Amino acid sequence: xxxxxxxxxxxGVSPSTVSYVISGRRSISEATKARVLAAMRELNxxxxxxxxxxxxxxxxxxxxxxxxxxxxxxxxxxEYVTAAMERARALGYHMLLWSNPMTDVMGxxxxxxxxxxxxxxxxxxxxxxxxxxxxxxxxxxxxxxxRPDDNADLSYVDNxxxxxxxxxxxxxxxxxxxxxxxxxxxxxxQEAGNGPAIRxxxxxxxxxxxxxxxxxxxxxxxxxxxxxxxxxAYRDLHPRxxxxxxxxxxxxxxxxxxxxxxxxxxxxxLSVIALGVGDRSAEMVAPALTTVAPPGEAVSxxxxxxxxQKIEGRSQGAMQQLIAPLMTVRDSTGPAPR
Amino acid sequence: xxxxxxxxxxxGVSPSTVSYVISGRRSISEATKARVLAAMRELNxxxxxxxxxxxxxxxxxxxxxxxxxxxxxxxxxxEYVTAAMERARALGYHMLLWSNPMTDVMGxxxxxxxxxxxxxxxxxxxxxxxxxxxxxxxxxxxxxxxRPDDNADLSYVDNxxxxxxxxxxxxxxxxxxxxxxxxxxxxxxQEAGNGPAIRxxxxxxxxxxxxxxxxxxxxxxxxxxxxxxxxxAYRDLHPRxxxxxxxxxxxxxxxxxxxxxxxxxxxxxLSVIALGVGDRSAEMVAPALTTVAPPGEAVSxxxxxxxxQKIEGRSQGAMQQLIAPLMTVRDSTGPAPR
DNA sequence: CTGAAAGCGCTAACAT
DNA sequence: ATGTTAGCGCTTTCAG
Numbered sequence: 001x002x003x004x005x006x007x008x009x010x011x012g013v014s015p016s017t018v019s020y021v022i023s024g025r026r027s028i029s030e031a032t033k034a035r036v037l038a039a040m041r042e043l044n045x046x047x048x049x050x051x052x053x054x055x056x057x058x059x060x061x062x063x064x065x066x067x068x069x070x071x072x073x074x075x076x077x078x079e080y081v082t083a084a085m086e087r088a089r090a091l092g093y094h095m096l097l098w099s100n101p102m103t104d105v106m107g108x109x110x111x112x113x114x115x116x117x118x119x120x121x122x123x124x125x126x127x128x129x130x131x132x133x134x135x136x137x138x139x140x141x142x143x144x145x146x147r148p149d150d151n152a153d154l155s156y157v158d159n160x161x162x163x164x165x166x167x168x169x170x171x172x173x174x175x176x177x178x179x180x181x182x183x184x185x186x187x188x189x190q191e192a193g194n195g196p197a198i199r200x201x202x203x204x205x206x207x208x209x210x211x212x213x214x215x216x217x218x219x220x221x222x223x224x225x226x227x228x229x230x231x232x233a234y235r236d237l238h239p240r241x242x243x244x245x246x247x248x249x250x251x252x253x254x255x256x257x258x259x260x261x262x263x264x265x266x267x268x269x270l271s272v273i274a275l276g277v278g279d280r281s282a283e284m285v286a287p288a289l290t291t292v293a294p295p296g297e298a299v300s301x302x303x304x305x306x307x308x309q310k311i312e313g314r315s316q317g318a319m320q321q322l323i324a325p326l327m328t329v330r331d332s333t334g335p336a337p338r
Numbered sequence: 339x340x341x342x343x344x345x346x347x348x349x350g351v352s353p354s355t356v357s358y359v360i361s362g363r364r365s366i367s368e369a370t371k372a373r374v375l376a377a378m379r380e381l382n383x384x385x386x387x388x389x390x391x392x393x394x395x396x397x398x399x400x401x402x403x404x405x406x407x408x409x410x411x412x413x414x415x416x417e418y419v420t421a422a423m424e425r426a427r428a429l430g431y432h433m434l435l436w437s438n439p440m441t442d443v444m445g446x447x448x449x450x451x452x453x454x455x456x457x458x459x460x461x462x463x464x465x466x467x468x469x470x471x472x473x474x475x476x477x478x479x480x481x482x483x484x485r486p487d488d489n490a491d492l493s494y495v496d497n498x499x500x501x502x503x504x505x506x507x508x509x510x511x512x513x514x515x516x517x518x519x520x521x522x523x524x525x526x527x528q529e530a531g532n533g534p535a536i537r538x539x540x541x542x543x544x545x546x547x548x549x550x551x552x553x554x555x556x557x558x559x560x561x562x563x564x565x566x567x568x569x570x571a572y573r574d575l576h577p578r579x580x581x582x583x584x585x586x587x588x589x590x591x592x593x594x595x596x597x598x599x600x601x602x603x604x605x606x607x608l609s610v611i612a613l614g615v616g617d618r619s620a621e622m623v624a625p626a627l628t629t630v631a632p633p634g635e636a637v638s639x640x641x642x643x644x645x646x647q648k649i650e651g652r653s654q655g656a657m658q659q660l661i662a663p664l665m666t667v668r669d670s671t672g673p674a675p676r
Numbered sequence: 677c678t679g680a681a682a683g684c685g686c687t688a689a690c691a692t
Numbered sequence: 693a694t695g696t697t698a699g700c701g702c703t704t705t706c707a708g
Contacts, residue, residue, distance in 0.1 A: 001453070003701055014679045019703060029677060046451030050397065051701035053388040054684050058703095061434075061454075068424075072618050078416035085435045086406075094454065096399075097423045097435050113384030115339070116399075116432065224621040250622065257624030260598075280410050280588065283562040284622050286595030341685060352695045357687065367693060389685035392700050396687095 002043035011039035022047060059118045061094045062307060063111060065131070066123035067102035071222045074249050076278035076296065077123075080145065083300035084121060091308050093118070102126070102192075105134050112138040119311045121145065121303055125156075126193035143307035143319070145299055146195050155310060155319040157303040159276065159294045161196060164325035165203025168273045168292045171327065172243045173211040176336035177271060179239065180208065183230045183246035183255060184219045197247055200275055204245060216241060220251050227254015231262065242336045243271040249281040256285050256332065267334030279328070287331035294323040340381035349377035360385060397456045399432045400645060401449060403469070404461035405440035409560045412587050414616035414634065415461075418483065421638035422459060429646050431456070440464070440530075443472050450476040457649045459483065459641055463494075464531035481645035481657070483637055484533050493648060493657040495641040497614065497632045499534060502663035503541025506611045506630045509665065510581045511549040514674035515609060518546065519575065521568045521584035521593060522557045535585055538613055542583060554579060558589050565592015569600065580674045581609040587619040594623050594670065605672030617666070625669035632661040 008015040013032055020026040021036040028036075039045075053059045064084055066077075085095040096117055100107035108131055111117065118141065122131055125146030132154065135142040147156040172180060182204055184190065185197040201217070208215045218233040220226035230251065234240065246252040252274045256266060264270055266287055274282060274289040278296055282289040302321050309315040346353040351370055358364040359374040366374075377383075391397040402422055404415075423433040434455055438445035446469055449455065456479065460469055463484030470492065473480040485494040510518060520542055522528065523535040539555070546553045556571040558564035568589065572578065584590040590612045594604060602608055604625055612620060612627040616634055620627040640659050647653040 005701080015702085016680080016704080017678060020678085023703080025704085027677070032678080044451070046448060046453075048392070048701055049452040049454040050388050050391040051684095052703075054386070054392050054686085054700085055702040055704080056684085059388065064435075068420075073413055073416045073420060074618070075411055075413045075416065078411045078413065078419075081416075081419075081435070082406075082411060082437065085437060089436075089438075094449075095435050097402075097419070097433050098427075099420065099423060100427075110384060111432075113382070114387040115384075116387040224626065250618065253622040253624075257622075257626075260624055280412070281622070284588065284591040284595075284619070286591075286598055286624065288562070288595075343685080353686085354688080354696075355694060358694085361687080363688085365693070370694080386685055389700095390687075392684085392702085393686040394688080394700085 002045045004045070004047065006043055007036065007039045007045050010043060011035045059115065060092060061096055061117045062088050062304070063096045063098045063117040063120045064123060065098045065108060065111075065120055068099050069124075071250065074278070075280045076249060076276070079278050079280075079296040080123065080300050083297040084145075084304050087301045087304040088308075091304065093308065102130070105130050108134050109138070112140050119143070119307045121307050125195055127195050127198060128193050141307060141310040143303055143310060145303045147320075148195070151318075151320070153318050155306045157299050157306060157321045157323060159196065159299065160322035160324050161199035162203045162206075163322075164275060164292045164294075165200055166207045167325060167327050168245055168275060169204060169207035169211060169213070171333070172245075172271060172273065173213060175243075175271065175334065177213070177241075177243040178336065179214045179241040180216075180243040180245055181230075181234055181237065181241040182215055182217045183244060183248075183251060184217055185247055186221050186226070187219045190219065196276060200247060214241075222248040222251045224250060224254035224257070226251040227256070228258045230255045231258040231264075234259075235262070242269075243273070243333075245273050245275060247275050249274065249277045252277065252289065253281075253285045256287070256289070260286070266332050269337055271334055271336070272332040274332075282328070282330060285332075290328065290330045290333040292325045292327045294325050299323050340383045342383070342385065344381055345374065345377045345383050348381065349373045397453065398430060399434055399455045400426050400642070401434045401436045401455040401458045402461060403436045403446060403449075403458055406437050407462075409588065412616070413618045414587060414614070414631075417616050417618075417634040418461065418638050421635040422483075422642050425639045425642040426646075429642065431646065440468070443468050446472050447476070450478050457481070457645045459645050463533055465533050465536060466531050479645060479648040481641055481648060483641045485658075486533070489656075489658070491656050493644045495637055495644060495659045495661060497534065497637065498660035498662050499537035500541045500544075501660075502613060502630045502632075503538055504545045505663060505665050506583055506613060507542060507545035507549060507551070509671070510583075510609060510611065511551060513581075513609065513672065515551070515579075515581040516674065517552045517577065517579040518554075518581040518583055519568075519572055519579040520553055520555045521582060521586075521589060522555055523585055524559050524564070525557045528557065534614060538585060552579075560586040560589045562588060562592035562595070564589040565594070566596045568593045569596040569602075572597075573600070580607075581611070581671075583611050583613060585613050587612065587615045590615065590627065591619075591623045594625070594627070598624070604670050607675055609672055609674070610670040612670075620666070620668060623670075628666065628668045628671040630663050630665045632663050637661050
């Protein structure tokens, strides 16, 4: 492989001139610039990323960190990941995927210590997420998709759960629903500080109160079995709610499928709104799920933008942004039954 | 941040001794080793990855490359990605995610030219995949999940589609099914050289012939609409097949859901087997899909292992492995109706 | 507008 | 068993 010195020799200039042609940090005469460019092309030269990283200050790699999940990952989450990667690329950065157990803070520490990455983007943030302290102490730029409770000085992008809860509840209220069941994440997850769940719970409770409705909460695991558990709980309720708000796609799908088996008709007998579930997942279920969720791309893009601004020093202070949810009405919602 | 020289000074040894303590490439007396280790700990020292990469021969990053998909990504694909990442980590490598349009070979070329990554793992390989030539020319180690047609000298791990087709067809035949419909990927995808589709088609055709069954093929897009199209096609068939083999989860879910809407009972009227679909996706659908698919983890692990062996020179020649599929019988299959 | 030269923080060959 | 030293391929300051 050709190095910068090879290019310099071929072009008949000094090595540093080649560097300056590439970086554009110095004005170069058109003539020499052309010669250098030609030499680069002829030798098929690309600067060595490791040498650039070591000599310069720019290390063009970002890390995307998410805790390993026991429930497995959904296509919704993958959409966040690919969107983040694409945005990073567009801004001239590579994206490293990194995952380890939430409690294993050492892993993150070692990643950061190696100074391989210029910044870290955190996913699946909990309200008391230990990763922020690690990153702060390490003095490395970071941003997050999601936010902890103590976030005054943090740069993050998050879903606007308050608005999402309101939109969903209002929509149901306007359809005449008075009583709803809320399928939450497991108690374990809640205690672990699952931010989306906790904030959604707050938002829904408030909206339900404002509209004078009643609400029953059922925590279940995010899988098909959890969905069946939720249906069992539903059938034990008297009087039965006419609508369901649900987090998490595997649990929601499980619930809807179990309801179908039990001859409960959706949406005639029961309306269902899935919160935070992506389009692909929503359309895998029958009936297709009405969803309230932010455009996943928008969240990832904004988060990567925030991180890159921090890295490049183009911004002082915390950049915080809540992304407005979008409601997509599909086939799982309808007027409350008489 | 502390450097190696800081550690050396604190420990009262030469810088290279610190390096050797870390790499273990030289025997060091217990006494000095202990002093160095203590100094490292005290300074919270971690070697700089860029400096190591530039000076040494080892660049501890792998790239996972997949073409951008218009149909979006499924949880099944994400499982491959996370499994690959975990395996890479276990072997001491970082994993870079990289995606661009299949035709944009320049993108891959520039990634490789930067020498940022020690090797490349290709996903979503087509039978005449242009990426192999790029990588071969660049002289960088690579391996793939999936294989092109011309693969004599390549290292790859792939699903054993022949076996998968046989298992699925045999299972249906043993249940008394005589006539099946095969939901294939779109004609466009087939012409683009979708390996799994092409090999599965071959395998199924052959198995069907051996068992004296009949088969109708329907190509559709991998989304809910595609699934509905497949159902329309199904209803136009006379006599109607009693079983369906289907590739791709979104199309399969769309088909099953449309069948439900049309009061076709699965599995009483019609059995469905999904090929290559992961467990999470299979269980999002009602009835839960019987699947024939390789354990995604096994595929990714073997592929990463092959790549790392190539990188570390521990293997000459091509490592090729087909992963045996597993059949998971769920609720979408049953005896052929009378 | 261009060149020379000093590092960046390591690895590894060459010493002893 | 340990130290010395020459790079790895760049960026960037210093010097014209």
